[in-house]
Amino acid sequence: MIDMKRRTFLKGSVAAGAVSAAMGAGLLTPRMVLAAWPTAAFEAKTVDSALDALMGSHQLEGSDKISIRAPDIAENGAVVPVSVETSIANPESISIIAEKNASPMTASFVMGTGAQGYVSTRIKMGKTSSVIAVVKADGKLYSTGKEVKVTIGGCGG
Amino acid sequence: MASIKIRAKMSGDVTTVKALIKHPMDTGLVKDKKTGKAIPAHFIQEVTCEHGSNKVMTAMWGAAVSKNPYLSFKFAGAKAGDTIKLSWVDNKGESDSAETQVS
Numbered sequence: 001m002i003d004m005k006r007r008t009f010l011k012g013s014v015a016a017g018a019v020s021a022a023m024g025a026g027l028l029t030p031r032m033v034l035a036a037w038p039t040a041a042f043e044a045k046t047v048d049s050a051l052d053a054l055m056g057s058h059q060l061e062g063s064d065k066i067s068i069r070a071p072d073i074a075e076n077g078a079v080v081p082v083s084v085e086t087s088i089a090n091p092e093s094i095s096i097i098a099e100k101n102a103s104p105m106t107a108s109f110v111m112g113t114g115a116q117g118y119v120s121t122r123i124k125m126g127k128t129s130s131v132i133a134v135v136k137a138d139g140k141l142y143s144t145g146k147e148v149k150v151t152i153g154g155c156g157g
Numbered sequence: 158m159a160s161i162k163i164r165a166k167m168s169g170d171v172t173t174v175k176a177l178i179k180h181p182m183d184t185g186l187v188k189d190k191k192t193g194k195a196i197p198a199h200f201i202q203e204v205t206c207e208h209g210s211n212k213v214m215t216a217m218w219g220a221a222v223s224k225n226p227y228l229s230f231k232f233a234g235a236k237a238g239d240t241i242k243l244s245w246v247d248n249k250g251e252s253d254s255a256e257t258q259v260s
Binding site: 037038042078079080081083098101102103105106107108109110111112113114115116118119120121122123124125 | 171184186202203208211212213214215216217218219220221222223224226227228229230231232233234235
């Protein structure tokens with residue numbers, strides 16, 4: 001209960017912050033700032049609800065045309081390099097999900113004209129979990145996963 | 158505010174864009190050790206990359222992207238000397254952008 005209240009409070013203060021910063025700048029309206037950002041997907045607590053919010057479905061189809069490059073053991077959960085490469089034709093988007101993070105949805109890359117099926121970034125991971133890459137193409141969701149072990153102490157166990 | 162380092166390199170007809178952005182990426186879950194209060198969430202929500210008028214990539218990020226984020230992707234259709242523009246917007250409405258030439 002307390003936790004729920006805190007979350008509402010946080011949401012409220014974040015929104016208020018965005019509004020005042022944008023008004024201060026006098027250039028951007030808050031609506032423009034948050035235009036396309038799918039708040040519900042990034043605040044979802046489970047992989048399925050995050051996918052529902054972002055893609056409208058969580059029907060994943062395993063695919064061997066997606067490869068994830070991430071370390072087997074990450075010494076520092078704050079910086080885990082992840083690359084996703086896919087040979088699926090015309091990918092619409094590539095999303096990276098850390099399954100056991102408080103909010104699993106980590107990043108979603110929407111591909112424009114000419115974009116190739118490759119993205120690379122660095123993510124934070126709270127604990128050992130699988131990293132899931134979801135590729136949307138042709139209205140379908142394809143996915144593959146990779147287990148990444150996180151040693152929080154950072155001693156390389 | 159030069160918060161972005163960006164490079165775009167072409168090999169064959171595919172251009173690889175690499176960018177480093179300087180940003181705290183606070184999740185809102187971490188507590189300040191001195192005051193005991195939570196550090197408010199402050200993270201980049203959207204990164205867009207444009208080649209001319211074509212939006213080649215739009216990245217939507219949550220707070221779980223690492224501090225000082227790194228980003229790399231590839232696209233086809235650019236020529237050497239073309240301008241690539243990368244810009245970001247965070248949850249406080251702050252933003253920045255940078256341009257580079259494809260080499």
